[in-house]
Structures are given as C-alpha cells and as structure tokens.
Amino acid sequence: MTRSVYVTGIGRGDGRQVVELGVMELLTRQVDRVGVFRPLVHDDGPDRLYDLLRSRYRLTQPAASAFGMTYAEAATLQAEQGMDELMSRLVDRFHGVAKDYEAMLVLGTDFADTGLPAELALNARLANELGAAVLPVVSTTRDQGPEAVAAEVRNAHHAYASLGADLLAMVANRVGSQEARDALGSLAERLPEPVYVLPEEPALAAPTVQQVKEAMGAEVLLGDHSGLSRDVRHLVFGGAHLPSFLPALTEGCLVITPGDRADLIIGALAAHSAGAPAIAGLLLTLDERPGEQTLALAARLAPGTPVLTVPGGSMPTAGELIPLEGKLTAATPRKAEIALGLFETHVDTGQLSERLAVVRSERVTPMMFEHELVERSRAARRHIVLPEGTEERVLRAAEVLLRRSICDLTLLGEPTAVRKRAAELGLALDLLGDGEAPDATGRATARLVDPLASPLRERFAETYARLRAHKGVSYELAYDIVSDVSYFGTMMVREGLADGMVSGAVHSTAATIRPSFEIIKTRDDAKIVSSAFFMCLADKVLVYADCAVVPEPDAEQLADIAIQSATTAARFGVEPRIAMLSYSTGTSGSGAEVEKVRRATELVRSRRPDLLTEGPIQYDAAVEPSVAATKLPGSKVAGQATVLIFPDLNTGNNTYKAVQRSAGAVAVGPVLQGLRKPVNDLSRGALVQDIVNTVAITAVQAQGESPV
Structure with a gap:
C-alpha cells in the first residue's frame, strides 16, 4: 500500500x-x-x-x-x-x-x-x-x-x-x-x-542576482551565469563620494547607484577585485548607462560580476527590492543544498524515517546509492583534504559537503586567493585559518592551509626525505617537493592530519596517485593498487574493475583486483558476486587470455572460498539471466553478477565509458583500492555532484581504515 x-x-x-x-x-x-x-x-x-x-x-x-x-x-x-x-x-x-x-x-x-x-x-x-x-x-x-x-x-x-x-x-x-x-x-x-x-537561514532568504533581474525587469549590461547566481545579502545605496562610499560595502551586497556615477561603479568593482569585499553586483538606476570606456574597464576589473540597469530611481527600486526573498527553484540548485543541509542538521532524519513507515525497496537506484553514501559519511564524520582549493567545482562541492555535514575539510591554496574565489562565486564558506579553532557548534568545518607557508612544511620534508632516502632524496629537495599540493595533501593523510584525500579536478591521475604510492603505500593484504567504479544503472549498482590503474594485470594481480573489489562492494552495500570476464564462458574457449582469467578465478576461489566467483565468463552471461540459463545453468553468479572484473585496462576503461554514455549510467569513481589510507582521483571533467560523491566515498573508506 x-x-x-x-x-x-x-x-x-x-x-x-x-x-x-x-x-x-x-x-x-x-x-x-x-x-x-x-x-x-x-x-x-x-x-x-x-x-x-x-x-x-x-x-x-x-x-x-x-x-x-x-x-x-x-x-x-x-x-x-x-x-x-x-x-x-x-x-x-x-x-x-x-x-x-x-x-x-x-x-x-x-x-x-x-x-x-x-x-x-x-x-x-x-x-x-x-x-x-x-x-x-x-x-x-x-x-x-x-x-x-x-x-x-x-x-x-x-x-x-x-x-x-x-x-x-x-x-x-x-x-x-x-x-x-x-x-x-x-x-x-x-x-x-x-x-x-x-x-x-539568511542564505535561503537572500534572492539571487538573477531573481532580482527577473523581479525588476532589469537589463544585464555585464555578467555571466555564475555572477547572476550570487546571493544578494544586503543592499548598499551609492550616493556619497567614493571615500565615504567604500567603507559601506559589505560581503555579498548589491550596490544600487545611478548609472552616471562612474566613480562609484569603478570603485565598487575595484574593491571587489581586491577582495575587500566581494560584492554581489551593481544595479544602476535612472536608466543612465555608463560609457563604453567605463563598461570596458568594469569588465576587466571584475570579470563575470553582474551590472544591471533599471529605468526607475533608487528609492522606488529599493521599495521593490526590500521585500524580495529568495526562492527554491530548479534554477537555484545551490539553495536546494542549503535547504537540505538545514533540514538534515535540525531534523532527526533517522527518527522521522522510521515514523514514515515506508518499506525500503529491494532495488538500489543511483539516487538511493548516493543517499546511502551521504548518510554513512555523516554517521561518523571524517576529515578530507582537497588540494585544489581555488578550483570552482571543488569550492562548490565544499559548500555542499559542509552544509550537509558530510565531512570536515582542509582546502589547500593561498588563503587570500581561495577566499576571494569563494566570495566571487557567492559561496557561504566559513573558512578557518591555519591553526584557528572551530566554534563549539560541532558543525562541519573547512580549514585553509597554504603549503608554501605552513609550519608543517618542514616536518613533512623531514618525513619525506626519510621515506625516499633510498632514492637519494635530500631534505632540501624534499622541502621543495612537499610544497606541491598533491604531495602536501598526501603527507597530511599519512601523518593523520586528514583521513583521506580527493584530487584530480585539474591535476592528472598520475599527479594525484603517484605521491600515495611513495608515501602511503599498499596495505599488507594487497599486492597492488587498483581501482573500481560504481556503475549506477536504472535499477541496480554494479562494480567494475580495474578501469583506471593497472594496464595488463597478470593472473595474480587479477585475482587481487577481484578480492579488493569484492571488499569495496561489500563496504558500500553491494553484495559481491564476482564475474571474471573473458571473451568465452566456462570451457567454451581457449587461449592465453582465457587461461589467465581461468587461473585468476582459481586463485580467488582458493584465497577467498567465501566469495561467490565465476569465470571465465562473458559479460552477457554475467548480467543477463536468460543468457546465463543457456551458457552456465545452475551458476550462483551467472545472470546476477555484481562485481565485474575486466581482463585488462583497455577492456575495462572502454566498457565503463560505453555503459556510462550509452545506458545513461552514473559512474562513481574511480575508487582506489589497496592503499593503507584512502586517496581518490577525480576525472578532470568531474561535475560538482561527482566530487561530492567521491569525497563521501573517501570518507566512508576512512571509517574502516587503520593507521599507517
């Protein structure tokens, strides 16, 4: 019912x-x-x-x-x-x-x-x-x-x-x-x-510049989509001379001034450009438009910052703006995250879920998988370091992560540059300075650390020089190396100053994971570091491996990838049924590649007899019951496999991308397996939600990790 x-x-x-x-x-x-x-x-x-x-x-x-x-x-x-x-x-x-x-x-x-x-x-x-x-x-x-x-x-x-x-x-x-x-x-x-x-929650009540534009019927002279999405937290009226006007500017304010006040227009945008403070934009009144030179200078001073114009005077305009409130719409996804963060922080969602008396579905949809990630990460909050602190997508993801108390964060980068970028994006990030204590509310927090100026740099250099002494790394060289954000973040994880790291939005995969190979290293029970993707299909979640790290695994490595992937699947609520994929099923084919998969299957069964494992098996027989009934009748895995192990990187990478694009699957990952502490890589095309999901996965991984 x-x-x-x-x-x-x-x-x-x-x-x-x-x-x-x-x-x-x-x-x-x-x-x-x-x-x-x-x-x-x-x-x-x-x-x-x-x-x-x-x-x-x-x-x-x-x-x-x-x-x-x-x-x-x-x-x-x-x-x-x-x-x-x-x-x-x-x-x-x-x-x-x-x-x-x-x-x-x-x-x-x-x-x-x-x-x-x-x-x-x-x-x-x-x-x-x-x-x-x-x-x-x-x-x-x-x-x-x-x-x-x-x-x-x-x-x-x-x-x-x-x-x-x-x-x-x-x-x-x-x-x-x-x-x-x-x-x-x-x-x-x-x-x-x-x-x-x-x-x-003031951030919910604040209208966006776009909503101001729509309510006032304003014309956009300058600005981009990101600028129009900024929240208008205050109104500041410009009528005084510039020295008196500048101190009145506040973070996120909308400056309302006649369009012929070029001094106030340029002054407000120059202050914004200097980061003191970052304004939401300008609304010019009286249908007065700045000259071309003024607009050109404005565009160079603060690219993307919106400048709007309306025909009415400042006071009538203010009368219409003061009662204007922000609205939750499909065009304001950031406000939706703020609203959910507010709800989840102040409502006992576990208690309310029980009172809803809804019988949980047996199927696991992509959205249900994402929700489960968030809930598990919130249950035992961990601390994740994000090396790419000035990247827009990372900052937007950070706001979501903090609003929903998914984890505590450290953002790496020059503090002024990070704060200015966050303000330009209109993000409500309360960023703590290095060494600054959080408040007593228990809310998730984000800390700013500059690897070049941090007192941790010397400590990390000493540790790294010791770890890499066999490679001839001196303290002086190590001092330079650990100033790189990827190395600095990895050292934070090794030293227990963060529980995990996520990077790769702008850095290459090699730049992200090479430091972890050198500093964190593999677990005692893992022979190699490999990766897995969670492939969220319409009605189920599958695990694909390895699709990102190991090019040509041998039978031993393939078996290790399978066992690691089964552990990853189980940790995230996917019951592992392993299919060792090949171009033939059962005993129907032969050849070196088939024999490699057959040998890997035997190794998995001998090392982990508790795992349901089938191989060699073709993809269709692994996931489609009708095909399985013909090719491998009676198999406990065929037709219902959840962990699919590809024979090589070429096959795995192409298959996950084909399924992602052709079947509309949500691909979450790659999740790195086998490291002593979690470090995960992002695609350079990652969306904000991809980053949120990967950070949540890393936080859940960290809940089960032991110290180095």
Whole structure:
C-alpha cells in the first residue's frame, strides 16, 4: 500500500518548501518510485517547487498528473456542489496517480489568495481522505517571544489533532532566537509527536542576482551565469563620494547607484577585485548607462560580476527590492543544498524515517546509492583534504559537503586567493585559518592551509626525505617537493592530519596517485593498487574493475583486483558476486587470455572460498539471466553478477565509458583500492555532484581504515 506524507501549514509564507524538499529526500532514500501530488494549484504560472523536485530527483512522473485542480475550480465546485464533491474529485485524482508509486509526497494548500474558506480544516480532511500522515509546518516571526512561538506550535498541533489528522511530527520553521528554540524544546516533551525546530537561514532568504533581474525587469549590461547566481545579502545605496562610499560595502551586497556615477561603479568593482569585499553586483538606476570606456574597464576589473540597469530611481527600486526573498527553484540548485543541509542538521532524519513507515525497496537506484553514501559519511564524520582549493567545482562541492555535514575539510591554496574565489562565486564558506579553532557548534568545518607557508612544511620534508632516502632524496629537495599540493595533501593523510584525500579536478591521475604510492603505500593484504567504479544503472549498482590503474594485470594481480573489489562492494552495500570476464564462458574457449582469467578465478576461489566467483565468463552471461540459463545453468553468479572484473585496462576503461554514455549510467569513481589510507582521483571533467560523491566515498573508506 502506498504510504503518503501530507506537508501543510497554518498560514501563508511559512517557508515549508524546505520541509517538502527534506521529506522528498527521505522518501527517495528508501524507495525507487516516489510520486508528487499537489491537490490545488494556482493558475498563474509554473509550480516552482514541483519543477525543482522533478529536476533534482529525476522524476519520470508526467507533470499533468501531479496536480488536482486550480483553486478557482475548487472554489466554484465547493460553492455549487459542496465540500463532499470537492473531496471526492480530489481523492479520485490522487488514487489514479498513487497506484503507480511506492510512496507519495502531497503538497498542501498555500493559504495565499485561494478563495477557500476554512483552509486548515480542508487540508486536515483531505489528508484524512487520502490516508496520509500530516506534517504541519509553523512559521514564526522575528519579534515573537518564546512563549508566543511555543503557543503557536501548540495551537497548530491541537487544530490538526482535533480534526482527526494522523500527525507525523510538528515543524517550527524560521525560529530566530535561542530562547524560542529552548521553549520549543520544552514543548516537545509534552507532545506525543516529535517537534523539529529549524532556525532562520539568511542564505535561503537572500534572492539571487538573477531573481532580482527577473523581479525588476532589469537589463544585464555585464555578467555571466555564475555572477547572476550570487546571493544578494544586503543592499548598499551609492550616493556619497567614493571615500565615504567604500567603507559601506559589505560581503555579498548589491550596490544600487545611478548609472552616471562612474566613480562609484569603478570603485565598487575595484574593491571587489581586491577582495575587500566581494560584492554581489551593481544595479544602476535612472536608466543612465555608463560609457563604453567605463563598461570596458568594469569588465576587466571584475570579470563575470553582474551590472544591471533599471529605468526607475533608487528609492522606488529599493521599495521593490526590500521585500524580495529568495526562492527554491530548479534554477537555484545551490539553495536546494542549503535547504537540505538545514533540514538534515535540525531534523532527526533517522527518527522521522522510521515514523514514515515506508518499506525500503529491494532495488538500489543511483539516487538511493548516493543517499546511502551521504548518510554513512555523516554517521561518523571524517576529515578530507582537497588540494585544489581555488578550483570552482571543488569550492562548490565544499559548500555542499559542509552544509550537509558530510565531512570536515582542509582546502589547500593561498588563503587570500581561495577566499576571494569563494566570495566571487557567492559561496557561504566559513573558512578557518591555519591553526584557528572551530566554534563549539560541532558543525562541519573547512580549514585553509597554504603549503608554501605552513609550519608543517618542514616536518613533512623531514618525513619525506626519510621515506625516499633510498632514492637519494635530500631534505632540501624534499622541502621543495612537499610544497606541491598533491604531495602536501598526501603527507597530511599519512601523518593523520586528514583521513583521506580527493584530487584530480585539474591535476592528472598520475599527479594525484603517484605521491600515495611513495608515501602511503599498499596495505599488507594487497599486492597492488587498483581501482573500481560504481556503475549506477536504472535499477541496480554494479562494480567494475580495474578501469583506471593497472594496464595488463597478470593472473595474480587479477585475482587481487577481484578480492579488493569484492571488499569495496561489500563496504558500500553491494553484495559481491564476482564475474571474471573473458571473451568465452566456462570451457567454451581457449587461449592465453582465457587461461589467465581461468587461473585468476582459481586463485580467488582458493584465497577467498567465501566469495561467490565465476569465470571465465562473458559479460552477457554475467548480467543477463536468460543468457546465463543457456551458457552456465545452475551458476550462483551467472545472470546476477555484481562485481565485474575486466581482463585488462583497455577492456575495462572502454566498457565503463560505453555503459556510462550509452545506458545513461552514473559512474562513481574511480575508487582506489589497496592503499593503507584512502586517496581518490577525480576525472578532470568531474561535475560538482561527482566530487561530492567521491569525497563521501573517501570518507566512508576512512571509517574502516587503520593507521599507517
């Protein structure tokens, strides 16, 4: 039976999109097919939240099936035929959709000019008719005292409970003061359901420059997509002379000034270029446009920084901007990560997942695999070093990793350059200096370390010179070598100052893993270092190896790769069933390459008789049950293999790329195997989510590692 969650509120503007996004995240961790249903919808344009959910969670649900009817239609139907008929229509519509899904997220009415009387009661009754558990969201205002905040949540609880709603929990959103949070903590002890408290998050309320552009109908004179995605945290009005104006600039501010004030335009952009501070952009008023020379200088001073223009004056423009709030949309994926980080930090997701009572799917989808990575890394947080501290994708990934408490980080690079780049990208990274202590909140933190200036450089040089003395490496040479970010990061891992390292977004594979061969070295139970990819197909996750490191493994090495890959698979929740791949199956073929695979299979079976291993076997017989039934009937691996070992790098690398591109699989990796501590390489084309996944994998690997 479908399990449904109905997220609702008690009034408009409660910010419940954060909760709706968080609940969707929990549901997609547990089941493959999650549907969305909004019973009533405005007819004034696209549904931003639904578009975000559809984009982020790759929903295949037809958009038309996600909505019941418009508010205008509902008001007319209720007036003419009564509430029972309205309920009947909406319930029929819901069940027509829900039959195709394992779980449903229902988005309640928004209390915004709906034309419906007794809207809270309507939501409660509809949830009851749908058989959905209710999750009410109560928003507070900044000037409410602790007693008023607690009373509002208590009254909302009573209102829904008295109407027979099956309450899942209560959520108090945008709670500003610690006193109010304490009061809600006391209230939670007296209610039968949990009360979760989400504090106010300024980064969610801040509109992006793009949203300012759309709201004001502004024209873009300068700026790129990255600049338009910056958050506008403050408004600064430029009217004074430059010496008085510059001290008023703040991080992430939008400068509003008449377009004929070339001095303030150039001054603000020069300050931004110097990193003191990094502004969100400029909004020029009065339809005054700077001259060509001014614009050309502006473009050179701060490339990508947006400069917009509007026809109105500064004060009317300000009147429109001040109430403008940020919105969660498909076009603001960074805000979605911020929202999820807020939800996961302040909601007991384990407790709420249990209360959802959704039966976990047996299939493992790519999204479920990614969710599992995040959950496991959060459970025992580790410290990962990222050598490429000024790279945009790495910085964007760092923000996600910190927001969602996946791990603590060290970013390597010149501190001023890293901070300036993060500010230019509009990222909310609270970067600690080398040696600076974190606060007492227990949140994930990122530290900045400059290998050239760090006091660790001498210590690392002494250690490296000792490790490489047999190669004639002197202290002086080692002092130069360890200043390289890859070597410095690897030394941090060896010395226990970080639990793992991820690099390769801009560095080559060799530059990333060569230091680990020299410094960290292989485990005692591993003969070589190899790699594995997690291939996330539509309905399962397979492990491919080796696709990145060992060109021509012999039988001994192939057996070692298979055993390491089985361990990797098991560590990440994939039950290992090993297929030793070849161009023939069983005894049907012969030749040196087939004999190598046959010998490797025998070695795996003798060393690890507990592992289910089949080989030599062709790919189709390994993964397709109908082929397996013909070629290897009775095999416990054929047709259901999960760990596929390729006979050489040429075959493995081409196969993983072919499957990735042709079947639309998500390839996570390569994950290096056999090192004493985890170091992992990125593709130079890695996306932000690829980096997040690889760091999470590294953190999970580190949870099971022993010291060097």
